[in-house]
Amino acid sequence: MPRMTDVRSLLSQALSSALDAVCPGHALTVPSVSACHDARYGDYQSNVAMLVAAAGNLAPRELAASVAGALRLEDLCAKVEVAGPGFINFHLRPSRIAALIAEMAADPHNGIASAANPRRIVVDFSSPNTAKAMHVGHIRSTFLGDALARFARAVRHEVITDNHVGDWGAQFGMLIHGYNTRLDREAEKRDPVAEFERLYREVSQESSRNEETREKARRELAALHAGEAESVEVWKKIAELSLAEFEKLYRRLGVRFDHCLGESFYNPSLPEVVAELRRLGIAEESEGAICVFFREDPVLKDAAPMMIRKKDGAFLYATTDLATLRHRAREWRADEILYVTDARQKLHFQQIFAAAEKWAGAPGNSLLASADARLPRLRHIVFGSVLGADKKPIKTRSGDPIKLADLLDEAEARALKIIEKKNPALSAEARRAAARVLGIGAVKYADLCQNRNLDYVFDWNKLLALQGNTAPYLIYAYVRIRSIFRQGGIAPLGQTLPPPSVLSHDAELALAKKLIQFGDTVHAVLDDCRPHLLAGYLYELSTRFSRFYETCPVLKAAEPDRGARLLLCDLTARVLQRGLGLLGIETIEEM
RNA sequence: GCGCCCAUAGCUCAACUGGAUAGAGCGUCGGUCUACGGAACCGAAGGUUGCAAGUUCGAGCCUUGCUGGGCGCACCA
Known part of the structure; x- marks a missing residue:
């Protein structure tokens, strides 16, 4: 079920009724509308005509033309046209864009709509082992999990973060x-x-x-x-x-957990879980161990069974995970659980999830709180490894994993050096604060701006670079906006500013069109748990701001441009701050 | 042996999940040059999307087969 911003849902609804009128009986329920990737085509586009034409053996361009002709969108769109193989392209009226900007600026959520069906979501991430230092191997789970929890909360899901620490074992x-x-x-x-x-x-x-x-x-x-x-x-x-x-x-x-229920917490319940699974016929003895087999599963049947008790009577990782799942399902009533762990554990979670299906389906199970309760949606959020320059998992020279504390120290030290060179006028205190935010933000951003299921190469120069898709570039854009407001003596962020009566300059419109896509992008991140989509959005927003900043004077402009531009600046700053905040990254006022 | 993931510009990555002429940054070359913060902006060059078939109005994305790389597969977590 697609969620849409006002613009997209308005266009989609209009298309839907036009389609009903022109082509009654078509099978399409919700016409898809997306932002154009290329401004030459317009602002939004739809491919409904091609889909319906293909299904009904019609000529796509002709159908598109009659659908477009039946649309009543004069107040929203300056132009609707058919192009290419049968796209319907929409060009928004600048006055409507200005109105949307005003609306977004007044919205306490800045255009992030509530989830259509709010759920209770458990996010399981970070999970270091006690008696061992946290190291680079933990950063992706920690950053990703924390960010996903923040995104989920932003659309008003109920989120429970849980650090499943490894505090038990041989x-x-x-x-x-x-x-x-x-x-x-x-x-x-x-x-x-x-x-x-x-x-x-x-x-x-x-x-x-x-x-x-x-x-x-x-x-x-x-x-x-x-x-x-x-x-x-x-x-x-x-x-x-x-x-x-x-x-x-x-x-x-800046990472917070609601719970820290480690492996030891579930220790007392392991014998009972194994006994129940045997009783329910889900687990069986094999070569002295207790295992769950997946004979009916086309993929898992060829893999080794999932062992939940060893020959010597000891329990395993899988046993604890099942007990943990039960606690989250039965006690917490989770609707969904995100397991943020690396890709090597894929088979393990496939087995856990398959076993959970069997367990939940067995009458009299203790997994669910009641007979009519449903198994939470279980999702393994996989991610690749962090590699060094040699394209092998990153290590220190001696071959040990790099300690997280050392990594963060180095990030801050490198950031401080850059700031000292670039802005020696800054007070020592401001430099330290900026170094902390930039250093840690850069490490987080480098991780979160890339597609999570790929390995990525860790490179200090790249992640602290001042140009390109990096935290320093985004924070710099934010700082420049704040500087305008300081110069103009209009300090607080998010103050009430008059709505823009006009947006006429190309750079203003380009910036505004990007701004109104913010909420959509946040939801897109959650669909597949891919924060890099928002990172890409924030980077594009920043480049559009930079272009605007070059061509459109703000403080020196005459009214009504000045007011409109101030509002665009303010909203851009707030979206940058909020967006970076979703990624777990702070902003600063000077750098 | 079986399974999963990956292969896009010289390098590091995108491409809104099947849409239009595949985009950014770095690097290279060239512009803006007393600027509301130049830590910026604009432009150029750079591509048979690993190879080969297939599916359809349309494929980097889906299917199959190769090639090359990473990872996982019974008593660790």
Whole structure:
């Protein structure tokens, strides 16, 4: 069901009734209308005539001409014409564009319409492992998940963000053993996670050579599983200190979670989940393990089954994910769940989703809150890897993953250097603030401006570049607008400005036409969870603003141009700020 | 072996999900040049969309087969 802005829905409705009149009985329900990619053709276009003509064996151009003739759009369009193989092109009246701009400026949502069917959406993202530092491998999930949550909230879905941290697993045997026998308290105080990594590395290396160490680690793991107080205490401490470190990074990134229910939270329910799946005939024993087979699935039947309990009785990733799904479906009543994890987990989630279908379909299941409840829509939001200049997954020179904290430090340091060179007049405090926003914004934007399912090459020079599709370019456009307002002594953003009575200059109209597509673009992002569509939009908006800025003086213009241009500037700034905000990127007033 | 993803200008990426003459940035060449912030703007050159068929009014996008690359496939997460 397509959502449309006022313009698009008006045109679509008009086309629909014209089509009914000209060609009764046609099968098309909602004529599609899209913005023209090329201004030569007009502002909006529709291909309905070609679709209906093809279905009814008619001549497309003739049908288009009679549909266009039956349209009553004189007040909205200056011109409607048939072109090419049968397109109907619409040219909006400048006066209507001005009216739409005024409307958008007065709208607290700036033209972002509410979702047609608001849902409760759980966004599962970031998910670092405790006792390990967050690194580049976490940035895409974190940025994407946070951005998608922001987009969903912007169209008034109810959003629950959940950080499914990896705080359980076999590695804790070694960690606890290491913690008890060789902890460096000073190091723990300085950088607890780094110390945990050291402990794990040492014990792990030693146990590959030393049977005794291996045995001690195994005993610690058993003690933890058995809930022995001493072991649990150490485990808790490791988790708490790790989460506190993560929280520092999230604060720095402006990322927020409603919940942080890690793997351990679901631990107590795993035996019960496995038992239920066996009872319902969904899981079965195979070679001593408990597995779910997908024999009826044309794709999954050839892959290995999904194991939910090992031969030794231990549970797995899949088990936890099923328990987690149950909690979200039954307790949270989620309508939809987004799993923002990398593409390598595709098969895993296919299996989880297929198992969930079976589970939800089984009478007496505990997955859903009630018999008439439906399984949430489950979507795996896949993304590619971050590559270094050598086109291999990015690493430090020593081969370790780059720590997120180091990455952000470097981003800010590089941004600061550029700002110092470009604008030495700025106060030290303003420079630091700008460096933070630009540095972190640049890293986020570089990630979010590209199609998520592709790998991308991480390149400092490109992401901090001042030209091209980058955060600095967009923020610069914003800063220039704010500077106009400072010069003119009209400081606050979003103040009440008189509606534009005229938009006559080409650059004004081009900018205005882009502005009124903002809400549509936000919805398009959510259709396929692709924030790069909005990034592309913001970049185009900025280039149109730059062109406008070159050719249309604002403060020096005479009325009524001055007022109209001020409003265009103000609305552009607000759309840039709001749009960047959806991507999790801040703006600054000076740079 | 089976499955998934990818291949677009020299490089890094787009292309509103089947629409019109495939667009940007970088790099190259050339313009604007006392500017409401030049961290900008304008222009030129650059393409058989990996190859080959097919589907239809119309294909970078859908189908099939190749080639080349990445990833995943039973006791890790």
